Amino acid sequence: MEIPKTFEFAAAEKHWYDFWNKKGFFRSVPDHREPYTVVIPPPNVTGVLHMGHMLNNTIQDVLVRRARMQGKNACWVPGTDHASIATEAKVVALLKEKGINKKDLSREEFLKYAWEWKEKYGGIILEQLKTLGASCDWERTRFTMEEELSESVIDVFIDLYKKGHIYRGTRMVNWDVSALTAVSDEEVIMKEATSKLYYIRYKIVQEDSFGEGTEDEWVTIATTRPETILGDTALCVHPEDERYAKLKGKKVIVPLVNRAIGIIYDEYVDKEFGTGALKVTPAHDRNDYDLGKKHKLESIDIFNPDGTISAAGKLYVGKDRFAVRKEIVKDLEEAGHLVKVEEIKNNIGYSERTNAVIEPRLSMQWFVSMKGISKPALENVLNGEIQLIPEKFINTYRHWMENVQDWCVSRQLWWGQQIPAWYDVGGNFVVAKTEEEARELFKLRTPNSEIGTIRQDEDVVDTWFSSWLWPISVFDPKVFGGGKEYKGNADINYYYPTNDLVTAPEILFFWVARMIIAGYEYRGAKPFSNVYLTGIVRDKQGRKMSKSLGNSPDPLDLITKYSADGVRVGMLLCSPAGNDLPFDDSMCEQGRNFSNKIWNAFRLVKGFNVDASIEQPNVSKVAVEWFEVKFNQQLEIINDHYSKFRLSDALMATYKLVWDDFCAWYLEMIKPEFVDGKSLPIDEKTFSATLLFFDKLLKVLHPFMPFITEELYHLLSERKEMDAIVVAQWPTTEKFDEKFIERFNLAIEVVAQVRNIRNQKSIHPRELVELMVKAAVPDNSFDSVIKKLSGVSNVNYVNEKPIGAQGFLVKANEYFVPLTLNVNPEEEKARLKKELEYNKGFLQSVQKKLANEKFVANAKPELIELERRKQTDAESKIKAIEEQLSNL
């Protein structure tokens, strides 16, 4: 049967994925083996696979597959995240298209739509991961908002509240005017922008006057947000600023609204910035808020939640803040209050989810107090209990943890876990799981009074407040079972702590840090031992791949075009941990070509005719011996790369082992000759050794290229029912003779040199040449190799340089290829002279080193010995070249 020239991957990928799944190879249940556990960073349930996921999940799959082959009980838990803001926004938008306004729906109705939509479109991404080959235990698939997991979130909220780590308070929060919710500091993205700085003058009046200023005196302030003057309640200057000494005992009038406000003095003001005078709007600026608290100022909230001016603003009511900014500038100018406008660079916060400009807003929210509970999370990263890879992220992590701010966890949304707080009509609240429990708590508090209707807090918790439990709750949704005595179920006791977490550095604080915090709080142990932080996938121009730029290829298209194995290899080829990955299709092409190379090596081996009666030729014997050694040497290197999470390096070492060592050298050595239009048969010994090598190589390749390796594993030999490479044993390293490789490398160099001469002289591949060797200590062990691989008919050992031959040197040995034609003495002379010059220079530098007393005194003995050897080597080399030259 004719085997196709290229690997037909599409059918094979589907076939083998189904096979693995059906046989339950990805399934993990606790047993006696050592566990190896990874929890997936749950993608957004509404998400679609993008290049970042591809990189991330390829890495996880490589780690998981290798661990599985190492005999560990590998468990990779998949799942999705409910992503409250993103999903709610999506559902709201979808409803809008249908002509339904969220405002017209009850919470229950809205949630019904949301769930319907989740059931229909959610989790597509998990299906897509299967095409990549992800070996997750799909029976363990979890969703952060499923009932059990939600319950654990509520339990944890209540528990933290009881412990005093959660509090409710009015704070200045980041308000997303588009999603109509508070967001945490981490969800605000600061971007530098060029803004206008408006200089606006306020009229000065006597303190006791009420607006009717008589003096024509002014004070000018600078602001980038002129619309907020509607909420001004003071003007602030530096206490030592003489320019404003005249303000003592005065007031100023807020333009347009004509409200008289007082002057406060505070060192917070930077005298150099603007005019040194600052308007204070406590309701709409974090600093102003602090000033307001300090100086007991009134706070006027001039905005509605959606960013329009509220009634309290008095003017422009109902209009959007940015429209008002334009309008008010015009009005101020007309009224003669606008002094000048400057351009400045400043930072503006945008919502991570909706990209709306964040509005600082005073509101009542729930917070997690971070200082106390985050302590072990910092300590255990600093002391190496949890490793960050690459290490450079430790600094960032520490900085964040040392300056950690309280975490605003309430969100004014419906999609998520509803905060378990209950209010009575008087606005008093208790934190309880159910209404009944809440009532009891109220009763305990005020035993004598009647509890009327109570209502639950409308808000939900931040998504990260649920996903920070992920490494625990996927195994034991009870998390802590409501008490300290809770020991956890069998799963969590077996799988926790997990081993490796693979994720993007962007969510180091959002998620990773918080999982560590929750891990120590609720399991008294780290959630994982290693955190592998991937880079960001960028396009050729270095831009981040994003939907809006349209510069991201569709991963599924890539898989169709280059095969899943090809794409996996492509992703991993140049992505050391923490390095950005400049993505290019050509990398996948390289991956695809590699899998084709492997396929063709298989075609060759499969085509061998075995003849048990023939003896093993010497060249094959040497080849087998050499590859045995080479494989062990390389496997050791590959294992070492893995242990350091250097996956690109592990892949490259594997790539070269297969392509160069196995295909280019080994197979070429053992390949039977071709005579009379037919390939000669191969001996039994060599053949079985080759199959064994191939088998080992496939295993080492498997984590990177699961599909083709499984296919070939079965094509290479008959396999039993449950014998599959996915669960095969990772090859063990055996002792090897490094010296043998060194000796063989000399033969490789001779082959390369002869080939070079053939190339230069355009000698046809089928035309054989002779090779003569002049060596002090002849070693003919590799003559058969040299003959076969460089088209040499005979290797002759001689004492004199032959006439009319082109020579080269390997170490101190001289080699000659006699050429009847084509030898140009002048060229040869020039070549030799150049080589002589180089060696003389080299010798000189070595001699200089050895003559240096300080070097001899300070350098290590081995090093000096090495230098001495170099010296004698160079000397004999020079002698040989000089002889050749004189002979010419």
Add this chain to the structure above:
RNA sequence: GGGAGCUUAGCUCAGCUGGUUCAGAGCACCUGCCUUACAAGCAGGGGGUCAUAGGUUCGAACCCUAUAGCUCCCACCA
């Protein structure tokens, strides 16, 4: 404004505690090859003042200092 890191071949990156296993790899490039496993290939080859300037050392890509450029993180200058 504070902090961290980076700068090595056309591109992407290795180069461990200073010493030819120190100037490397893959891709790209150039030159030959349609040699019955593979043209998605084979053989060979050319590319680098290791960002710049000083210093330490017998010896520096590696250590120190300064300079330039880039990247990221954190931060309430209106």
